[in-house]
Amino acid sequence: MGIPNRFSALGFLLWLALLEFCCTTSADVLLIGNNVTLSFAAVEANFALPVKGSGVCGVLYLADPIDACSQLVNEVTQLPNAASPFALIVRGGCSFEDKVRRAQKAGFKAAIVYDNKADGDLVPMAGNSAGIKIHAVFVSKVSGELLQNYAGSTNVELWIIPSFEYSAMSIPAIFLISLLAISTVLATCFFVRRHRIRQEGPRAPRVREFHGMGSRLVKAMPSLIFTAVLEDYCTSRTCAICLEDYSVGEKLRVLPCHHKFHALCVDSWLTLWRTFCPVCKRDARTSIGEPPASERTPLLSSSPASMASSSALSSARSSVESLLTVQIAGASRPPSASQSPSLSSIYLQQ
Template sequence: MPYHSVIVFPLSYWLASSAFVFWSALLEISYLDIQTNLTIKRYCECGVYGRNSPLEGASGRLMMPIQDPTGCGGLPIYSRNNSIPPWIALVKRGNCTFSEKINGAQAEGAAAIVVYNVEGTRNETMHMSHPDAPGMVAIMIGNGIGLEITKLVNMGIPIEMVIDLGNPHGPWVDTYWLYFLSVAFFIVTAASIGYFVFISAHRLVNLRMQRRSDDRLKKDAKKAIKQLVVRTVKRGDPETGLDAQTCAVCIESYKAGDVITVLTCGHIFHKACIEPWLLEKRTCPMCKCDILKALGVENEDEKNEVSNTYSYPPPDVTVITVSGGEPLYEVPLTGPQTPEPQEHQHRYVNDAFEEDAQDRRG
């Protein structure tokens, strides 16, 4: 007679149950095998205590109702001899409430009651509710196990049962739920830590790159500042006149003895005012002229980028320089023998040059 140690609960149980924790029951079933004359004992954690049942143990011989296996109806329900030791009622689910079954068995002196489930439920159980019968140990077992036991009882084989308190189960105390929650918590924690480490490392790398870039630009700015014109204002200079402009950084007028710096755009400032500004901004506060570009001061990365861009000139290119006092631009032209003229031809528009050519034609 096999007994299952795993209890299966249908979805309807979880939806209908208001209790989040239930207790399993440990069963020890022993009887005498009439063929071998040996005592057979079976153990399983295959019962569930009722919601209103005392969480206590019980023991005794199993007894079934006389007629109705559900244990419903008036007294007497069970046929027993007074010489029988403490006994446990074994009834089938159905026909009346759990409280009626429990009260009927308790009225006839049962030490506990075992309710087995109906057909078609295999070994599924439920957390039965019996608020009107809270004083006696009441458990439920599956239909498969219940039918095996009733078959032996109907054969006249005395069966002794010991009921003991098992383990708590439920969404928050069941072992599988604890494992699941532990693994989920570990995964979420590890993912959060990993994300935090990634973001922190990314920010550190960006900050380091930004600092290096700022350091290079400050070095270039220092080189550019050394090339700027610095002079001392003298009495009678235009900067000391009534219509002279003030320093755009400190908003103060220039006076004789002030040291000023002349930027590439022609704007002048106090030397002590403009140099800290140029180290950080590298542009004129008034017209935003970039002193690095104006003075031709470039960092190494820009030089490498420019050199790589123009390191491979197109082959067989004729360059014509159009000048009007100084070079204006260069126009590359392809020769008549270029095999792929569409790829190498470059058109540069010079409106002044075209207007001059039209005037000559006219």
């Protein structure tokens, strides 16, 4: 059995034990006659046959001897109208179990034991349930003395009706049960989660990729207070991030590419998202001394391929100029002004 199952079983058994400790099975003894109806509180014995359903009905007889500490003299037989004989017994002299067993042996179907002390509390009678086949309840001394007046009377009915109530310790016990139940559930969840983590094995920590710049580098970039539109760039009058026109007095941040934005907007962009300009894509970490970006060419590239292409174009132009110079210098007769093309026109044709 796993650890979570052990905790669940332990909590369940403890809950049952506390429930049985704090709750007692009670009953009501009703006496119904032609012009009288009496009700008496009672507690069922924990070793006798429990009262179920609508209860049991019978006729009350006084036990002889009254304490039932010896064999009863008044043995009863089957009564008419299918009524069951009940024995009224006083507490004391011997155990509850002995009293109930002697009442059963004498033919009674239920034993009503009343207290011998006036200020006594109703307690569940304890004993061994082996062989006990009759009902048994415990009532107070006052109730027993009143019931004696109707012992042997066949014109009244005596009912034992089951009921259920909590003892005086029910509130603390319920609180303790709830606390233990919550603790058991939490402990079960903890160990189940721990068991799953062990089965799955260690996981690689998730590292969040950071794409932004440091706040110090961003704050070191130049800024200005907007007063009026001084240039004809789109970022000179409108922030390309929030798409709002600048207002007089707002602080603008100037990137190395000379594009301007709201300081708050571009600072968030550079520190949390990317390190390049939102308009021209130039890296904001480059030097300000590089040529400024043009609004007509929003995508600038500084890749090695573009640099190689520019170098090849410059080399080709130098070669053409050298070739034309050699041809003009080696001619035997200089051509007339009308026949010889100018160097600038040849260069343009090339």
